[in-house]
Amino acid sequence: MKFDAIIVGAGAAGLFCAIEAGKRGRRVLVLEHNAQVGRKIIISGGGRCNFTNTGTKAENFISQNPHFCKSALARYTPQDFVELVKKHRIEFYEKKLGQLFCRENSRQIVEMLLEECRKAKVEIRLDSSVKNVFKKELFEVDTNQEELTCESLVIATGGLSIPHIGATDFGYRIAKQFGLKIVATKPALVPLVFQSDVLQNYKNLAGVSLDSIVSCGKESFRENILFTHRGLSGPAILQISSYWKNGDKISFDLLPDKNAFDILQNSRESRKELANFLSEFLPNRFADVFCDMVVTSKALNNYSDKELTNIAEKLHAWQISFKETEGYKKAEVTLGGVSTDELSSKTMEAKRVAGLYFIGEVVDVTGWLGGYNFQWAWSSGFAAGQFV
Numbered sequence: 001m002k003f004d005a006i007i008v009g010a011g012a013a014g015l016f017c018a019i020e021a022g023k024r025g026r027r028v029l030v031l032e033h034n035a036q037v038g039r040k041i042i043i044s045g046g047g048r049c050n051f052t053n054t055g056t057k058a059e060n061f062i063s064q065n066p067h068f069c070k071s072a073l074a075r076y077t078p079q080d081f082v083e084l085v086k087k088h089r090i091e092f093y094e095k096k097l098g099q100l101f102c103r104e105n106s107r108q109i110v111e112m113l114l115e116e117c118r119k120a121k122v123e124i125r126l127d128s129s130v131k132n133v134f135k136k137e138l139f140e141v142d143t144n145q146e147e148l149t150c151e152s153l154v155i156a157t158g159g160l161s162i163p164h165i166g167a168t169d170f171g172y173r174i175a176k177q178f179g180l181k182i183v184a185t186k187p188a189l190v191p192l193v194f195q196s197d198v199l200q201n202y203k204n205l206a207g208v209s210l211d212s213i214v215s216c217g218k219e220s221f222r223e224n225i226l227f228t229h230r231g232l233s234g235p236a237i238l239q240i241s242s243y244w245k246n247g248d249k250i251s252f253d254l255l256p257d258k259n260a261f262d263i264l265q266n267s268r269e270s271r272k273e274l275a276n277f278l279s280e281f282l283p284n285r286f287a288d289v290f291c292d293m294v295v296t297s298k299a300l301n302n303y304s305d306k307e308l309t310n311i312a313e314k315l316h317a318w319q320i321s322f323k324e325t326e327g328y329k330k331a332e333v334t335l336g337g338v339s340t341d342e343l344s345s346k347t348m349e350a351k352r353v354a355g356l357y358f359i360g361e362v363v364d365v366t367g368w369l370g371g372y373n374f375q376w377a378w379s380s381g382f383a384a385g386q387f388v
């Protein structure tokens with residue numbers, strides 16, 4: 001059977017590309033190895049899908065070429081996607097920082113995409129896994145169900161995170177088969193695991209969360225951090241995890257809006273114990289652990305200036321070393337992927353393999369937490385959808 005375009009992967013990018021190509025009158029088939037489309041969309045955003053971010057800019061993405069995403073993001077914007085969501089009467093709200101979520105649930109986004117696929121006469125085959133791909137005049141695609149040919153082959157198989165709902169390395173394997181460069185992949189937007197000696201200090205803090213500016217190298221994010229049984233999670237940690245490398249220390253400003261030295265100086269005549277005093281600004285349990293680790297807790301009026309300076313410095317630059325990330329089973333996305341050097345930023349087509357396209361997370365474009373990854377999926381899918 002011959003199609004104009006075959007798209008492998010019925011996730012966010014694949015379905016969106018299919019809709020756009022179908023609207024142009026192309027005969028489009030989407031192959032999905034799961035029994036269901038869009039499983040990652042369904043679990044996203046805590047079941048409410050943070051489907052875009054109104055403030056999306058190229059700076060919100062990590063890629064070896066930070067300019068690559070600009071063209072696609074400009075041609076299909078967050079506002080364009082919001083219009084589509086409104087057309088389908090899906091209610092949404094801004095949670096914070098431009099992050100738009102479905103009010104009801106993320107299945108509404110999947111249903112919207114399927115409805116648009118029906119209108120654009122896109123065919124979708126579930127339980128379909130690709131065995132082999134060959135390129136002759138056309139692409140030959142052998143699946144567990146049939147032998148197919150197409151003019152354009154779009155790889156939209158996403159990244160490696162959450163393997164139990166269908167993530168595979170298929171996209172990277174195809175890129176390698178056709179000799180395309182891959183930027184090394186690693187889990188991103190992922191909780192971090194303490195080194196074993198560090199875990200001892202924090203093991204009773206699971207469930208405690210606090211507002212903090214978290215920094216690694218030149219990157220900083222201000223949001224909550226959350227202690228887990230093994231390490232740290234929470235939005236600020238997920239964000240910084242995308243920049244963290246083995247051996248890097250992460251620094252925490254635990255009193256972001258305050259000057260710890262002034263606060264301590266202003267109360268230096270007080271007879272309050274340090275741990276009690278700090279629990280006015282920090283969670284009790286954390287204040288206790290902080291004191292255990294830095295200095296014996298005693299009445300504030302018993303500390304020397306030098307000790308208070310040391311405490312203030314620690315409050316603004318608390319350091320923790322981590323052993324590793326929680327890996328792909330907990331990561332929201334995969335950093336790295338098919339090198340943008342290999343692709344046209346206008347069409348997403350491989351420069352060296354006519355008719356072969358890569359879109360979405362499989363490409364070396366990784367968004368921050370906050371709706372940016374879906375926006376990249378829509379924008380890159382839209383871009384390819386105009387050309388396949």
Ligand SMILES: Cc1cc2nc3c(=O)[nH]c(=O)nc-3n(C[C@H](O)[C@H](O)[C@H](O)COP(=O)(O)OP(=O)(O)OC[C@H]3O[C@@H](n4cnc5c(N)ncnc54)[C@H](O)[C@@H]3O)c2cc1C
Nearest residue numbers: 009011012013033044045050158166170360361371373374
């Ligand atoms: C828990 C979680 C929550 C998230 N929440 C958000 C959020 O709220 N906002 C946000 O912007 N991003 C979020 N993300 C990230 C976002 O889901 C992804 O970046 C996005 O889904 C990528 O779209 P994609 O189409 O490239 O890949 P995917 O959506 O992963 O789709 C890839 C598809 O390809 C299929 N596939 C894989 N291999 C094969 C194969 N060999 N043959 C056939 N089919 C195959 C998969 O089954 C899947 O259906 C979240 C991710 C996770 C894991």
